[in-house]
Amino acid sequence: MENFTYFNPTKIEFGLDKEQSIGRHLAEHGIKQVLLCYGSDRIKRDGLFHVVRTSLSEQGINLVECGGIVSNPVVSKVREAIALSRTHGVDAILSVGGGSVLDSAKAIAAGVCYEGDVWDLFIGKASIQSALPVFAILTLAATGSEMNAYAVVTNEDTKEKLFIGNTHLYPKVSIINPARMQSVSRDYLVYSAADVFAHLIDVYFTASMQPTLLSRLIESLINTVIETTETLLANPADLQARGEFAWSATLALNGLTFSGASGFSYPNHAIEHALSALFNVPHGAGLSVVVPAWMKWYHSRNPVQFERFAQNVFHVHSAEQGIADLKNWFDKIGTPTRLLQLGIQETDLPAIVDNALTNARAFGIADMYTRDVVTTILRNAL
Amino acid sequence: MENFTYFNPTKIEFGLDKEQSIGRHLAEHGIKQVLLCYGSDRIKRDGLFHVVRTSLSEQGINLVECGGIVSNPVVSKVREAIALSRTHGVDAILSVGGGSVLDSAKAIAAGVCYEGDVWDLFIGKASIQSALPVFAILTLAATGSEMNAYAVVTNEDTKEKLFIGNTHLYPKVSIINPARMQSVSRDYLVYSAADVFAHLIDVYFTASMQPTLLSRLIESLINTVIETTETLLANPADLQARGEFAWSATLALNGLTFSGASGFSYPNHAIEHALSALFNVPHGAGLSVVVPAWMKWYHSRNPVQFERFAQNVFHVHSAEQGIADLKNWFDKIGTPTRLLQLGIQETDLPAIVDNALTNARAFGIADMYTRDVVTTILRNAL
Numbered sequence: 001m002e003n004f005t006y007f008n009p010t011k012i013e014f015g016l017d018k019e020q021s022i023g024r025h026l027a028e029h030g031i032k033q034v035l036l037c038y039g040s041d042r043i044k045r046d047g048l049f050h051v052v053r054t055s056l057s058e059q060g061i062n063l064v065e066c067g068g069i070v071s072n073p074v075v076s077k078v079r080e081a082i083a084l085s086r087t088h089g090v091d092a093i094l095s096v097g098g099g100s101v102l103d104s105a106k107a108i109a110a111g112v113c114y115e116g117d118v119w120d121l122f123i124g125k126a127s128i129q130s131a132l133p134v135f136a137i138l139t140l141a142a143t144g145s146e147m148n149a150y151a152v153v154t155n156e157d158t159k160e161k162l163f164i165g166n167t168h169l170y171p172k173v174s175i176i177n178p179a180r181m182q183s184v185s186r187d188y189l190v191y192s193a194a195d196v197f198a199h200l201i202d203v204y205f206t207a208s209m210q211p212t213l214l215s216r217l218i219e220s221l222i223n224t225v226i227e228t229t230e231t232l233l234a235n236p237a238d239l240q241a242r243g244e245f246a247w248s249a250t251l252a253l254n255g256l257t258f259s260g261a262s263g264f265s266y267p268n269h270a271i272e273h274a275l276s277a278l279f280n281v282p283h284g285a286g287l288s289v290v291v292p293a294w295m296k297w298y299h300s301r302n303p304v305q306f307e308r309f310a311q312n313v314f315h316v317h318s319a320e321q322g323i324a325d326l327k328n329w330f331d332k333i334g335t336p337t338r339l340l341q342l343g344i345q346e347t348d349l350p351a352i353v354d355n356a357l358t359n360a361r362a363f364g365i366a367d368m369y370t371r372d373v374v375t376t377i378l379r380n381a382l
Numbered sequence: 383m384e385n386f387t388y389f390n391p392t393k394i395e396f397g398l399d400k401e402q403s404i405g406r407h408l409a410e411h412g413i414k415q416v417l418l419c420y421g422s423d424r425i426k427r428d429g430l431f432h433v434v435r436t437s438l439s440e441q442g443i444n445l446v447e448c449g450g451i452v453s454n455p456v457v458s459k460v461r462e463a464i465a466l467s468r469t470h471g472v473d474a475i476l477s478v479g480g481g482s483v484l485d486s487a488k489a490i491a492a493g494v495c496y497e498g499d500v501w502d503l504f505i506g507k508a509s510i511q512s513a514l515p516v517f518a519i520l521t522l523a524a525t526g527s528e529m530n531a532y533a534v535v536t537n538e539d540t541k542e543k544l545f546i547g548n549t550h551l552y553p554k555v556s557i558i559n560p561a562r563m564q565s566v567s568r569d570y571l572v573y574s575a576a577d578v579f580a581h582l583i584d585v586y587f588t589a590s591m592q593p594t595l596l597s598r599l600i601e602s603l604i605n606t607v608i609e610t611t612e613t614l615l616a617n618p619a620d621l622q623a624r625g626e627f628a629w630s631a632t633l634a635l636n637g638l639t640f641s642g643a644s645g646f647s648y649p650n651h652a653i654e655h656a657l658s659a660l661f662n663v664p665h666g667a668g669l670s671v672v673v674p675a676w677m678k679w680y681h682s683r684n685p686v687q688f689e690r691f692a693q694n695v696f697h698v699h700s701a702e703q704g705i706a707d708l709k710n711w712f713d714k715i716g717t718p719t720r721l722l723q724l725g726i727q728e729t730d731l732p733a734i735v736d737n738a739l740t741n742a743r744a745f746g747i748a749d750m751y752t753r754d755v756v757t758t759i760l761r762n763a764l
Contacts, residue, residue, distance in 0.1 A: 001560065001625030003397025008390070014642065015385025178383065212609070213626045216602035224595040243383030244595045247642060256638070260396070260629060 001211050002262035007167070008255055010147045013175045014247065019048065019137045022094070023055035025173040029133055031092040033062045035085050037105045038096045039069045043139070048180060052096060052137065064088045066108075072276045072283065073100040074156045075107070075119050082111040082118060085132070095136040095171075099143025102136050106151035106169045109134045119155055122162040131168040137175045140184055141246035142192035142284060144199060144253030146174035154277050159355060161277035162362055176250065178242035186233065190335040191284025192249065193229040197222065198268045198287040199252040204309070205295075205302055208263025215305070218257050219312045224248045226313070229333055268294050270363040271374060274355035281342045288335040289342060292327040293380035297373070299323060339381045349378050383593050384644035389549070390637055392529045395557045396629065401430065401519045404476070405437035407555040411515055413474040415444045417467050419487045420478045421451045425521070430562060434478060434519065446470045448490075451479065454658045454665065455486040456538045457501050464493040464500060467514070477518040477553075481525025484518050488533035488551045491516045501537055503546050510548035518556040522566055523628035524574035524666060526581060526635025528556035536659050541737060543659035544744055558632065560624035568615065572717040573666025574631065575611040579604065580650045580669040581634040586691070587677075587684055590645030597687070600639050601694045606630045608695070611715055650676050652745040653756060656737035663724045670717040671724060674709040675762035679755070681705060721763045731760050 013021065026034060034056065043049045056063050066081045085093070085108060093112075095105035109131040111118030120126040138146050145151065149169040154161040184192070204210065204218045225248050231241035251257070258264060268290050275286035299306040299319045310322025314329075330337045339345075344352070353374045360369040395403065408416060416438065425431045438445050448463045467475070467490060475494075477487035491513040493500030502508040520528050527533065531551040536543040566574070586592065586600045607630050613623035633639070640646060650672050657668035681688040681701045692704025696711075712719045721727075726734070735756045742751040 001396065001622065001629060003400065005393065005395055007393040011387065011389040012641075013387055014383065018385065211622070211626050211629075213602065213606040213630060216606060217599060220595065220598035220602050224598060227594070240383065240593070243642065244593050247383060247593075248595060259394075260625065 001260040002209055004259045006255055006259045008147060008170065010170045011173045012147060012250070013173060014243075016177060016179055018175045018177050019051055019180065020055055022052055022135065022137060022175060023057070023059035023061055026056065026061055026092060026094070026135060027059040029092065029172055031061055031133070033064065033088060033090045034092045034094045035066050035081065035088070035090040035108065036063045036094050036096060037066045037069055037081065037101050037108070039067070039098070039101050041067065043096055046183065048096060048137070048139070052094075063094075064090055069097065069101045069104045071100050072154050072161070072280055073104040074154050075122075076156060078104055078107045078111060078118055078153060081108045085112045090132070092133045092135060095134065096139065098138065098140030099145045102138070102145040102171070103143070103151035103153060105134050105136070106131070106145070107153050107164065110164065110166065110169065121164050122153065122155070122160075128164065128166040128168055131166070134169065134171045135173050136171045137177075137180070138246070139180050140188060140192060141176070141181060141249040142195045144196075144250055146171060146176060147250050147254040152273070159277050160358060161273040162359075176246050178239055178246050181242055181246060182236060182239075186334070188282070188284075189232055190229065190333045191282045191288070193225055193284070193333065194288035194291070194330065194335045195284040196225050196249045196252045198272070198291055200257060201291065201309075202266045202268055203258045203261060203264045205298065205305055206264045206267065207258070207261040209261060210264075210305065211260050214257060214261055215308065221248045221252055221257070222313055226329065233333060265365045266363055267365055267369060270359040270365060270369065271356045271377060273359045274352045275342065275344065278351060278355055279342060279344060285336050285342060288330045288337055289339055289381050290377070292323060292330065292337055293377050295323045295326070296380050297377045339378070346382055349375060352378060383642040384591055386641045388637055388641045390529060390552065392552045393555045394529060394632070395555060396625075398559060398561055400557045400559050401433055401562065402437055404434055404517065404519060404557060405439070405441035405443055408438065408443055408474060408476070408517060409441040411474065411554055413443055413515070415446065415470060415472045416474045416476045417448050417463065417470070417472040417490065418445045418476050418478060419448045419451055419463065419483050419490070421449070421480070421483050423449065425478055428565065430478060430519070430521070434476075445476075446472055451483045451486045453482050454536050454543070454662055455482040456536050457489070457504075458538060460486055460489045460493060460500055460535060463490045467494045472514070474515045474517060477516065478521065480520065480522030481527045484520070484527040484553070485525070485533035485535060487516050487518070488513070488527070489535050489546065492546065492548065492551065504535065504537070504544040510546065510550055513548070513550035516551065516553045518553045519562070520556060520558045520628070521562050522570060522574060523558070523563060523631040524577045526632055528553060528558060529632050529636040534655070541659050542740060543655035544741075558628050560621055560628050563624055563628060564618060564621075568716070570664070570666075571614055572611065572715045573664045573670070575607055575666070575715065576670035576673070576712065576717045577666040578607050578631045578634045580654075580673055582639060583673065583691075584648045584650055585640045585643060585646045587680065587687055588646045588649065589640070589643040591643060592646075592687065593642050596639060596643055597690065603630045603634055603639070604695055608711065615715060647747045648745055649747055649751060652741040652747060652751065653738045653759060655741050656734045657724065657726070660733060660737055661724060661726060667718050667724060670712045671719055671721055671763050672759070674705060674712065674719055675759050677705045677708070678762050679759045721760070728764055731757060734760060
């Protein structure tokens, strides 16, 4: 085990009807005026917005609306929301949505407390010294943002998709009600499965020191994601599976899987961010394309762990068969495994590689992920 | 998945030399004067006391010593320490030791903030409204107290061994340095393994609703405990195994294994507490006696889960064989599996049963654990 610090102060409220208490949670933190971030008007049509407004109103908390946050959220919207927050003097940010809304909420929370342009915090020009408190009601389980201190945002001018991470960004309270996820589309369910998968296998395969305990915990989460995705595709109303899928997504990136590991990195995310930054493909769809291609390139660097994966996830005996089985599983559930399925051609590769190299530097893995290597991996995905 | 709240604000500092920063952690919480709780003088002989004193001194923090806390810690010592804390006006409690010292520290922390007698908090005569902040440096991994809000203390007058649990009792910072556990005796290592085992299997077998994800996570921890205990018996200096054992012990009772489960209870602890309250046997040694006896009585009530356990832990196919293999494993590592090994005779059973019935009421399981049932289980252990 490597030395580590584990500190995760987010309170999780998991289960049916938990969103009805959102007002009380904000009141316990002394909140009087909140910026309510959301994506489409779906939350108005399905009644969630009404539940939230009622709960806030019961506690005398004013809300300022900030709708229209898109998947692969953009910094221009974050800037607009920061201005809105300042105008209204909000003292907290409430995200009602999936990871894109929540990541935007975190960026807004940090940006309100920073004098300069919020993008400075993403490119390392300034560091986060404080942030407004963030609260979340999750409507899509995938990114794990509900119980971590990270946020990913795209700068649509520079085509950079970058992340911030800071202790101040842990949500104070995150509400996860699986019943509120039942209307997630089939496509977004399988993209989400690919995202959770990538969070788990990036650590699992790349750690230079990976305690067996952590391998076991990750396999527990992987096997649960596989099982519950299949259950939900057959029966989207299965609340037990919906709940286990959601909680697996949270545990996949809340610190549990990497506390005690060392030398790990997130190469699949570094490469995928180039696809979603340039082509605005769903992040999970990009990942299911990149992951098998990366595995094909990477597996000889950690053969023992790839054989372990093959054995403990797909019950086969060779690394190659494990990788093939994962790709087949992605195909089976209906998430893309080829760049062409995303509408990306061979001629697009140089621009993707350029973008990915910037990400590789941000992720601290530029030594290994050179132009040649990234090109090789992406060619595997053509 | 059942509804649950997960909130665990303890900061874990895990790894080599982490205890050298204890002063800084206290200073970050504004502590000026701390009660330093410990057990034997071992921490003075092995240099840990000196490290702690130096680190506190560097931050200008005064310490008040409170040594002599024993295994199966007693409320008389807690009362003495509360008086000492008040005399010196300490503003925090620092535990340097194992679970007994830390549980005492938590009881002291709550007791200082309560006007009446601290035992009131254990018998439900009063509830915990506040507590001094608790910090811990762990020297024995077993109880999980370093990352939870529980404490178990014995009233030596009434022979009751009872627990308190309250959000105020989460340690602010717990330091887990596996290297500081290398001098744990062979006996206490195997008793600790039995304690961790019991924390895991109590939930695993008794939950009326147990998500598969949680079964998988628990099996990951069980298999790690088995593997690392055997490694450490062969080579006590194996720091990797020491670390995985320690972190497994923490995760076994920090909320991870039961968040989303329902209807679970801690019958093995309820029964064992009678043994250690009346005969002052090591808690883990009592548990390794009770667990196989309880399993023999209980397994027909949850046959599917017992078959799962047999398969996934011992790779055998029947519940009975799984139970036999666990008992054999306890025998192999050298922790007792018979009451006679603890010096307890058949004639002692009525008094043990009386005591266990009190615990069963405190644990909320008196309906199932009647006099006849507890007697049957204990007879299995003769």
